[in-house]
Amino acid sequence: MTPLLQVNNIEKNYGARLGCKDVSFDLYPGEVMGIVGESGSGKSTLLNCLAGHLEPDTGEVLFNTRIEGMRDTLKMSEPERRMLARTDWAFVHQNARDGLRMGISAGGNMGERLMAVGDRHYGQIRTQATEWLEKVEISEERIDDRPSAFSGGMQQRLQIARNLITGPRLVFMDEPTGGLDVSVQARLLDLIRSLVRELGLSAIIVTHDLAVVRLLADRLMVMKSGHVVESGLTDQVLDDPQDAYTQLLVSSVLQV
């Protein structure tokens, strides 16, 4: 089987400060990988390098495109990369406000992505948007409301709907459940999990919440000071951590 994403030796420095270094991994179709680590460990830097939001200093991010097979996304032209970002890729921001247009309606937020890939039939766009609202458990009658009138949890679900409506194959998520209260977090986890299974998505999820990765991720990568200190099956890394830092991290979790 060909990997969907192949990452080789990514390194990113902010001047003299290290962002992340020597990161390599393969992600296969249908796999969900979690990236954990304390704040400042380089996990968001890495995610942004992979998603094309930041340019790494060295390395390759190879993506298995539908038409041309493996392509280095870092060497793609800007229009190509933008096309990829709104078709096969999706990016769910920690703060829903960063991923939504707050000034246009919920339906418009979803329609925009569809129109970007060529949909022009207003009726069909609206039907699809309505279907997705239902999938993320937002009442249909809110379709013409602006996201600014939504609660934080609803905004986050709308952001997910907006991202997944075009049927991407790879989703990047930056702390998708951060800052939400636990009951909303549980719904969102359930939603993400069932969407991943139904649509056969691959996802890379950055979080500092170990309980979230245990439920969502098949594989886990632990980062510290810009380096990957340990990686493997999620439950194996959490239950039998090998690295000193991972052991500290796992043993620091509060029991509820």
Add this chain to the structure above:
Amino acid sequence: MIEIKKVSKTFTLHNQSATSINVMEGANLSVKPGQCVALTGSSGSGKSTLMRMIYGNYLTQEGEILINGVDVVQAEPREIIELRKSTLGYVSQFLRVVPRVSTLNVVAEPLLKIGVDAKVAEDRAKELLTRLRIPQNLWQLSPLTFSGGEQQRVNIARGFAHEYPAMLLDEPTASLDAKNRETVLSLIEDAKTRGAAIIGIFHDEAARDRVCDQQIDVSIFTPKAAA
């Protein structure tokens, strides 16, 4: 089906001045299809550790653990994920689920994961829940609110939903009443009849004697220095 050859395990505790604990050395074990092997030994002798190593939950330092030809010790994460989906089932002592998901879905999930039709999966889940005496009015609720015994039975239903060719059972009859214990034992017998290779930990001696063909005392694998 399950072949374990010269397996060793060491825990290194980096945060306690890198203490290294050698917990298992040269463990060998073989289970054929239709056979059930019980792991015995006192508490702390390494029964659960060995089981977790077979499941790929604990890393193994040395040796081979072959399940249907796949070496868990060397396998890539995705190969282990695939193995767990289709070949190797594990019934742990604790139920770990996403909050808010209904009991019916929790039990049907292993089948949905391998692409079984939703209706078929649901029917199978209903059949198992009925057999394990979970009242029908609880099926739509999350098992997290259930009693210990009920959670244990949901966990068993989930573990037996898909007919895995190899199964690991960690105290499947603990905290169950006589009737449900009987049901679980018959589930195990059914699994053996269809040719599953099973490794189990049973504190319940009568249950062990009834379903197991062989018993292995894991304390013989404990290195002398640590004992």
